[in-house]
Amino acid sequence: MPKQKAKKFNKRQPSGFAGKDLAGGERDFCQLVRWLFENSPSAVFLERLDGKIIDCNRAACKMLGYKRDELLSMNAGEIVPKKDAKEIFPKLIKNLLNKGSAAAQSKNIRKDGTVFPVEAFFKLTRQTGEPIVFLTVRDISHHKEVEKQIKAEKERMELYLNLAGVMMVAIDKQGKITLINKKGNEILGYKKNFLLKKDWFTTCLPEKNREEVRRVFKKCMAGKVKSVERYVNHVMTKSGEERLISWHNSVLRDKDKKIIGSLSSGEDITERARIGEDLSHIRVLYTSLVENSNDGVVVLQDGFVKFFNNQMFNMVGYTEVEAYSKPFLNFVADKYKKAVYEKYKAKISGQKTTSRYEIELIKKDGKSLPVEINSSPIFFEGRPAVMSIIRDMTKAKEIDKMKSEFVSVASHQLRTPLTGIKWFSELLLRDKASVLSKEQKDYASQISIGVARAISLVDDLLDVSHIEAGEKYNVVLKTMDLSPVIKGVVEEKAVAARNKEITVALSKECLKETLVKADKNKIFQAFMNLLDNAVKYTPRGGKITIGREETDGRIIYFVKDNGVGIPAHQINRVFDKFFRAENVLTLHTDGTGLGLYIVKAIVEAHNGKVWFESPARQSPGERASRGGGTTFFVSLPLAEAKEGEGAKPPV
Amino acid sequence: MMKKINKKILVIEDEPSLLNALKDKLKQEGLEILTAKDGQEGWRKVCQKPDLVLLDLMLPKMPGEQILKLMNENGLIKKIPVIILSVKGDEANMQNCLKVWGAKDYLIKSNYTLEGIVKKIKKLLKI
Incomplete structure (x- = not known):
């Protein structure tokens, strides 16, 4: 039909539709139909059952590259590659005859020989007496291409999903599993695809948390609560074992922003949690050891006090506020400051130096406290520091002093009798009157030697006790x-x-x-x-x-x-x-x-x-x-x- | 027989055994002996003007240092040489005894034989 006519029909409502008197408008109606046929954007064919093309529209010609006359002299079989024809035609005819309509995807051959994928919809009509097939054909090359891309995309996604070291689970609004990756199946112990369409909550969660998690999920799906981004809960494996999973959740929406489900990635932190518990036990144990220690424990960093345990606070009499972050040297008696400073520097820089040495601390009341300090280098809050054990030596020093005093007194007391023995044996030996036998003189001599040794020892002991008294x-x-x-x-x-x-x-x-x-x-x-x-x-x-x-x-x-x-x-x-x-x-x-x-x-x-x-x-x-x-x-x-x-x- | 020396030695020592030993030795050397068992007796006998004093420092009733000081104060120290007999460990006092109060010598008893002490006495008395 000429183009102008087509336009006219576009502009005004065609008469004859919608239950009007058809007799007069029948010619109009036919013209409309004809127009529609001709101008349909899809290729439309009228064929006999044997495939002979009775009629076709402009789009059909364009699609196939034939002129209309050419097509009208052709059979559908010439347009479809033999292989595809063989595949689909039998079924197609069957459906058509049984149901009156059919659809198929196939290929068509253009005049220039190029083959392209098509989608066709068939309707059988007997209105005109003999059966006529009315079909619309669409070139779905692009569609196919997109399909291919989507498939590739999907495969890639699956690959990523399955490579992921975390489990990924998507569930729909009803709680049915729509996606689960390889890791997820691994963790839960199921074969691939088993879990699809199963209820996540009843299948994969232990009873103890099932209802709570389901409740939270329902709330999310209802939009009542922002999706709980991080969530830690147990899941149950096929064998009934519980694993602790740390989830990262997001809500899935369709193109209209309606919530359609959730997608979660979960990390199995069962082992980590166990270690954490052990570590926490250990931490509690060590903390209590340090706090209840009879010795003071000090941590110094950059020369400042970072930590005192209870006993240390007791020993020096300061409070936390007074001690923390103060230079440790504040608590050390002047005459030991240099030594402490040097040892601290040496320890921090890893030099070899004696770890254990004696100093004096100054308590809050100004009194001095003799202590033994034993240090080791450690890491504290990521940086080098020194930890020292401080032992109160007051008692030890007292005992030492008592020992020294005892030795001193005893030595003193010994001296007098020893001097007496010394002098008397000297008198014996003089023996002017030669009263003694040679033997007796010998004895006296031995006594003399013995007592000289004893005096020597006593003198030495006294010296030692003086040295120890430290003056x-x-x-x-x-x-x-x-x-x-x-x-x-x-x-x-x-x-x-x-x-x-x-x-x-x-x-x-x-x-x-x-x-x-x-x-x-x-x-x-x-x-x-x-x-x-x-x-x-x-x-x-x-x-x-x-x-x-x-x-x-x-x-x-x-x-x-x-x-x-x-x-x-x-x-x-x-x-x-x-x-x-x-x-x-x-x-x-x-x-x-x-x-x-x-x-x-x-x-x-x-x-x-x-x-x-x-x-x-x-x-x-x-x-x-x-x-x-x-x-x-x-x-x-x-x-x-x-x-x-x-x-x-x-x- | 040891000839008699006409010198009087005053021995002030509270420890009986040591006093006896000293006494016997000095007698054997022919010296005359005066003895005192405590500080007070000691000071009394000093006033009897012996030729030399052997002075123990650790005395009851009056310490040896006091006797020395007293001798120093009233000029006795110039006429009567004093040899301090002490125990080890009193060195703090030694300087004072020798330099300040005029003792002639400071001997640690246990370091000296009786013979050694006698030698010192003879040297000081020039006999």
């Missing part, structure tokens, strides 16, 4: 010349050395004037102890050398012997109280083990240092027990020239 060992330092002291020591020991045929060589330098600040009696005692040891532990016929070296404002004396030496594995204990090396225990020498302890205390009270060298003997097969002799060194600071006071004290 920098009572030295009164005056500038004096050491050379006569050295000489005096050697003279005093001359007889004992001679008795063992030991030569004592005093170097010439030792007789040079050597000015030091010293306490004459004490320094005499120190050198005396050293020479004593040298004589004691050098075998018959040995040699002792005493020398002196001046260096750098200091004077170093050494006492060198070629005696039994000091065993390598015991060199750290040599200056310990009562220590006697194992290689001398078998000799018939006596010794209290206090001599060197006292020497060290005396020398250090003189601001000096004492040390030794004891090289191993070079003979193979010999146990590393030395035997190459020992050299003890004493270094003291030199004094400037004497001030006016104090001429050389008499030796």
Whole structure:
């Protein structure tokens, strides 16, 4: 039909519709129908049952690329690829004849030979007498393409879903599972697709939380509550095991924004929760250990107090407000501040340093508190810190003091009777009237020796108890010349050395004037102890050398012997109280083990240092027990020239 | 036989055994002996002007330091040499005894033989 006519019909309501008198309007009606047929955007065909095309519209021609005349002389079979025709035609005809209509997807061939997918709707009509098939055909190439893309998209999505390490579950408004990924099936223990369409709540939740979760879900679906984004609850696996899942939920809406279900991703935190519980138990345990400890526990960071336990608060008498975030040095007695600071720095930077040492803290009431502090480096709130255990040493110190006092008193008391024995045995030995037999004189001599040893021990004990009482060992330092002291020591020991045929060589330098600040009696005692040891532990016929070296404002004396030496594995204990090396225990020498302890205390009270060298003997097969002799060194600071006071004290 | 020396030694010592030992030794050396068992007796006998005093510091009734101080205060110290006999551990006092109050020597008893003490006495008395 000419185009203009078509337009006219568009503009005004065509008459003849809707129950009007058809006879007159029948021609109009036919024209309308014809127009509709011609101008339908879909391709429309009229065919006989055998496929002969009776009529077709413009769109059909356009779709297939044929002219109308061409199509009117063709059979549908020429338009459909043989293969597809064979596939669908039989069923198609059957449906048509039975139901009167059918639909199919197939392919069509254009005039230029290109094949494209189509969708066709068939209606059979017998109105004109013989059966006519009326079909609309649509080119669904685009549609197919989109379908393909959607399928690919869907497959990709599924892949992602199944790769996900979390379970993903989508349920519809009724609570039926519409989607569940691989992980979800894994966790719940079901085979793929089993859970689809099942009720999430009855199938996958344990009874104990089922109703509550369902309630919350219903509320979400009703839009009454914003979807609970994070939710933790148990699910139940096929085997009845409960797993704890942390959910992230979102509400699903259709294109009209109506809620149609929910999509959730869930992480199985069962293990983590268990560990968390264990950790929490452990934390409770350790917290209570720390809080109930009898010792103070302190955490320091950057020098500030980060933590005190209860006992620490008790020990120093401060409150939390007064202590936290304050510099720890505030609580340390002045004379120990430097030591604490250095040790803290060393610990933080991982240097090796003794962990355990004694200091004094200052309590709130100003009193000092003797403590032992034992520190280790830790991490606190992600950064290096130091944790220290603080032990109150008051009691220990008291006991120590009592011990020292006891030793002091006992030694004192012992002295008198010992002096008595000493003098009386001396009187015995004098024996002017020769009343005693040789034997008796011998006994008296032994008594004399015995008592001398006892007096020596008691003297040492008293010295030790003074040292322990800690009053920098009572030295009164005056500038004096050491050379006569050295000489005096050697003279005093001359007889004992001679008795063992030991030569004592005093170097010439030792007789040079050597000015030091010293306490004459004490320094005499120190050198005396050293020479004593040298004589004691050098075998018959040995040699002792005493020398002196001046260096750098200091004077170093050494006492060198070629005696039994000091065993390598015991060199750290040599200056310990009562220590006697194992290689001398078998000799018939006596010794209290206090001599060197006292020497060290005396020398250090003189601001000096004492040390030794004891090289191993070079003979193979010999146990590393030395035997190459020992050299003890004493270094003291030199004094400037004497001030006016104090001429050389008499030796 | 030991010849007699015409010098009187006053021994002030509260410990009987030690006092006896000292006494016997000094007698053996031919010296004359005066003894005192406590500080008060000691001070009394000092006033009898012995030639030398052996003075123990730890005395009942009056400590040895006091006797020394008293001797110092009234010039006795110049005429009568004093040798302090002490126990170890009293060094604090030593300086004072020697430098301030004029004792001639300060001996720790347990460190000295009787012979050693006698030598000191003889040296001071120039005998």
